[in-house]
Amino acid sequence: MLLKVAGLEVAYGPVPAVAGVGLEVPEGDIRAILGANGAGKSSTIKAILGLVKARAGTIEFQDRPIQGMPTHRIHQLGIAWVPEGRQLFSTLTVHENLEMGAFARGKAAELPAKLDEVFTLFPRLKERRAQVAGSLSGGEQQMLAIARALMAEPRLLLMDEPSLGLAPKVVQRLFEQIQEINARGLSILMVEQNARQALKIARYAYLLEVGRVVGAGPSRELEASESVKRVYLGG
Amino acid sequence: MDLFLQQVLNGLMIGSTYAVVALGFSLVFSVMRVVNMAHPEFFMAGAFGAFLTITYVTKNVLGVLVGGMAVALAVGLVVERVAIRPVRGRYVMIPFIATSGVGITLQHGAERLFGSDPVLVPPVMPSVSYSLGPLSVTRMQLVTLGIAAVLMLALRYYVRNTKWGRATRAVAERPDVAAAFGVDVDFVSRLTVGISALMAGAAGVTIGLLYTSAWAFMGLLFGLKSFVCMLVAGNRHIEGVMVIGLLLGVLEALVSGYVTSTLRDAVAFGVLVVVLVFKPKGLFGSYDV
Numbered sequence: 001m002l003l004k005v006a007g008l009e010v011a012y013g014p015v016p017a018v019a020g021v022g023l024e025v026p027e028g029d030i031r032a033i034l035g036a037n038g039a040g041k042s043s044t045i046k047a048i049l050g051l052v053k054a055r056a057g058t059i060e061f062q063d064r065p066i067q068g069m070p071t072h073r074i075h076q077l078g079i080a081w082v083p084e085g086r087q088l089f090s091t092l093t094v095h096e097n098l099e100m101g102a103f104a105r106g107k108a109a110e111l112p113a114k115l116d117e118v119f120t121l122f123p124r125l126k127e128r129r130a131q132v133a134g135s136l137s138g139g140e141q142q143m144l145a146i147a148r149a150l151m152a153e154p155r156l157l158l159m160d161e162p163s164l165g166l167a168p169k170v171v172q173r174l175f176e177q178i179q180e181i182n183a184r185g186l187s188i189l190m191v192e193q194n195a196r197q198a199l200k201i202a203r204y205a206y207l208l209e210v211g212r213v214v215g216a217g218p219s220r221e222l223e224a225s226e227s228v229k230r231v232y233l234g235g
Numbered sequence: 236m237d238l239f240l241q242q243v244l245n246g247l248m249i250g251s252t253y254a255v256v257a258l259g260f261s262l263v264f265s266v267m268r269v270v271n272m273a274h275p276e277f278f279m280a281g282a283f284g285a286f287l288t289i290t291y292v293t294k295n296v297l298g299v300l301v302g303g304m305a306v307a308l309a310v311g312l313v314v315e316r317v318a319i320r321p322v323r324g325r326y327v328m329i330p331f332i333a334t335s336g337v338g339i340t341l342q343h344g345a346e347r348l349f350g351s352d353p354v355l356v357p358p359v360m361p362s363v364s365y366s367l368g369p370l371s372v373t374r375m376q377l378v379t380l381g382i383a384a385v386l387m388l389a390l391r392y393y394v395r396n397t398k399w400g401r402a403t404r405a406v407a408e409r410p411d412v413a414a415a416f417g418v419d420v421d422f423v424s425r426l427t428v429g430i431s432a433l434m435a436g437a438a439g440v441t442i443g444l445l446y447t448s449a450w451a452f453m454g455l456l457f458g459l460k461s462f463v464c465m466l467v468a469g470n471r472h473i474e475g476v477m478v479i480g481l482l483l484g485v486l487e488a489l490v491s492g493y494v495t496s497t498l499r500d501a502v503a504f505g506v507l508v509v510v511l512v513f514k515p516k517g518l519f520g521s522y523d524v
Contacts, residue, residue, distance in 0.1 A: 051411050071414035081415045089405045089412070100405050103398070104417025152416065 001063065002027045002156055002187050003048070008057035010043045010211075017043040019211035020057070023189075025156065030179075030188040032198040032219075034232055035208030041191040042084055044208075045158050049081055050074045061156070076104050078155035082162060084191075086145040090134030094125055097133050097144055101151030118147040121177065139170040143177075150181065157181070159190040163197060175201050195232035199223050207232065237369040242492035243485050248376045248445075250484020251383030254477045255438045256457065257464035258390055259431030265470045266407040266427045267323050269330040273314045273338035275458020277432040279345060281307040281439025282449035286349075286356045294359045296378065300440050307436020308429055310341065315428035323424060324410070338454075346451035353450035356443045379441040386434050391473050393430070403427060456500065463507045471520020479518070 003025040010018040018040040025031050033041050046052040048059055050071040059067040066074050075081075080101075089097050098118065102111055119126040122143040128136060133144055142162060149157055162178065163171045171194065179201045182188050192198035199205060199219040207215035207228070215228070222228045256278055263271045284306025288299045318333040363374045394400040405413040406423045414420050442457065443449045464483055468475040486506070487499045510518060 049415050051415065070419070071411070072417045072419045075415055075417040081412075083412060083415075087409055087412050089408050091408055092401065092404060096401055096404075099398075099401060100413070100416055100418075103402060148416075 001025070002029075002061070003189065004058075004060040004063075005044070005048065006058050008044060008047055008059065009055045010040070010047050010052055011055050012052075016211055018047065021206075021208070021211070021213055022057075023206050023213065023216070025187055025189050028182075028185060028187055029204065030182040030190070030202050032202035032205040033189070033191045033208055034193075034195045034198060034205055037193070038210075039208040040211040041208055042160055043211075045081070045160050045189075045191055048074075048158060049079065072104070075152070078153075080149035080152040080154035080157055082145045082149045082157065082159040084160035084164060086141045088133040088136075088141055088144055088148070091132060093130055093132055094136070094144055095129045097148050098125075098129075098151050101148035102153075104152060114151055114153065118150050121150075121180070122147050138165055139167070139174070142166060142170075142174060146177070146181075150186075155187065157186055157188045159188060161191055161193060163192065163194045171197060195228075199233075238492055239489070241370050242488040244370055244372060245376075246485030246488030247481055248372075248379050248484070249488065250481035251380050251387075252438045252442055252480075253457075253461050253464055253483055254480025255383045255386050256435050256461035257468070257476050257480050258387065258473065259434045260461055261465045261468070261470045261473075261476050262390070262394075263319075263427055263431045264465065266403055267319065267330075267424060268327060269319050269323060269334070270327065271314070271319065271428070271431070272331060272335040273318065273341060274334075274431060274435060275454030275461070276314075276338050276341040276345075277307045277311050277435035277454075278439040278442070278457060279342070279449070279451065279454040280310040280432075281436030282356065282443030282453060283345060283349060283354075283439075284436060285440040285443045286354055286449045289357055289359060294357075296359050299359055299444070300382065300437060303440035303443070304433050304436040307432045307439060311428050311432025311436075312425060314341075314432075315425055319428060320421060320424055342451050342454070349449070349451060351451065353448035353453075356447050356449050358447060359444065375445055379445055382437055382441055386437055387473075387477055390430070390434065394473065399423075399426065460500075460503045463503045465517075467507055467510045467517060469517025469520035471517075475517075475519030 001024050006022045008018055008021040021040065021044050033044065035041050043052060047054045050069055054067045058065060061077055061079065089100060098115060102114060124140055125143055125147055128140060136144060162174060166174065175197050190198060190202065199222060202219050205219050205222055206213050260271065260274050263269055281303040284303035285299050288302025292298065292302060314337050318337040319330060322330045322333050360374055364371045394403065402413060402418045403423055406418060406420055410420050460483065464479045465476060468479040483503055487502050490502050491499045
């Protein structure tokens, strides 16, 4: 198993955010965590990255426990992050953001080839490479956030609300691109409020409510389930 | 006119040193959101480092410079470990108070070690003056300016063009995201404070040599003036801090030359008051705390 989370608990002071989440991501798969605001989706992602402390539970990456490791080491094992709200280095140029993506990879000689690769996927970024990231449009910023993570050549991509704040047309294109990235062999764990879109591309999904997994299954089955339709897909 | 030019020249020498110290202040503030109140003591440590190097090791200028910077670096890394890293990311007053405490400890520690009177930093260069038409400039002044210029350009190159400089800017903006891309934020903290200490230490060496003395409380006024430079310039641009440092030096020299040197120290703080009344975020950019 590429990623295995069991019994994860996260709390901010006395307030529990995640209360016993378990999930798995097999190699090459694309999975989604669905749930409303405050369900503990982002906290789960941040706990995997070591950005918030897990109060209990285990997190294993490639069968190796990673909880308690510093964030930069977890990244070096091959986990990259597309944060909620992009969180680009907005005063750095597009090019510099991409270089930061490859920060841990060390070999400067491989950089141009990797750059070409992400520019093929997101040609718009090539045109904008000298601009500061803060000056990009919302859709372009999301492309850059994904491209930055791809520069790290990760084994697992954690995406937090990639569709947030984007126009429907842009979302459609974005999800196609995410699917394409997965098709090239990269495993993805995605957090989404846009359940309808997420279920279309994810093969398997977890339903989170107030910090707990209340349901899980292949996307097809979830899409067909009456309760899921009512709660997550708006009827 | 000759007096004017001469004073401008003298001012640039001192001003370049203000700029070097102010840049370190500004670097640590923008990257870690820490007002490092112990920063002036790196400057003081540099001057004593020069004194120690000359007394016990070598009189070679370069050697003295390296010795002073090394002492400042050692002090800087200790300050980073005890008063900056543990409180980084907390409300801005907490590191402010922690570093103030360490700063005061360092001042009195130095007083304990070296006494409360200034120690003599023996000259390491023959006191040669060069004349540029009606102006005269000493070799020591030229060395001071040269060192400051090299340090400022090196810092600018580092921040803009190197991998770790880029990582430093990334940490300044979003430490969590930088960490999630493999940047060891603790290392950047050490690196940043270390660089600021090296720069302040070099400034301490040159001022120690220029005034041929070092004393425990020399950081107070000099450090405060550099702090003013940072506030007046704003922390957004390295160039802004450089320009303000140089201008402050020139302004002080002109006041000394044309009015009275007793008013010299009032100038910096007067300028600060005026600027902050009209431009509370500094002349070139903002502070986001």
